[in-house]
Amino acid sequence: MPVLQHIGADKGQIAHDARLNQRQLLQVLDYLNDHLDQEIKLADLANLLGISQFHFSRLFRQSVGLSPYQYLLQQRIETAKQLLKQTDDSIMEIALRCGFNSHSHLTQQFRKFTGITPSRYRSDR
Incomplete structure (x- = not known):
């Protein structure tokens, strides 16, 4: 684990702006990108x-600006968007390839991030 330094910090106190x-x-x-599924x-x-x-x-959020879970969801949605545009795979196949356990879970999260469903996103290509 790296030594975190902060001018004026007491021993044992971790700087609030510590990052990975x-x-x-x-x-x-x-690791996240290699294991999205x-x-x-x-x-x-x-x-x-x-x-x-x-x-x-805490360190991840300071480094990336998102929680690990939010970052993972964002990456899964971005991957799903690419697959929707570049393949004819079914929505369910794409959901599984992106780490979602169902078509409906992908659709729910996709709509949260993009405002539209995966089917609509694909048809707009």
């Missing part, structure tokens, strides 16, 4: 770096 270093961030982002738990990500879930979540 570049190597850690790339390691986590690569799988269930990813906060514990899995924290264990990659050998830190607590709470600490990881």
Whole structure:
């Protein structure tokens, strides 16, 4: 775990603007992108770096601007958008490839992020 320094901070106090270093961030982002189709738990990500879930979540949010879950959803939706535009795979196949457990879960999250359904997004291509 990297040593976090903050001028004027008491011993044991972690700086409020602490972030993951570049190597850690790339390691986590690569893992997320390589495992989009799988269930990813906060514990899995924290264990990659050998830190607590709470600490990881806070550092990730400071580094990326989103919670790990929000980032994962965003990446899954972006991947679904690409697949909808570039393939003729069914919505269910795309849902599974992007880590959603059902057509309806993908549709619900897709609509939250884009304002339209995956079917509508595909038909607008």
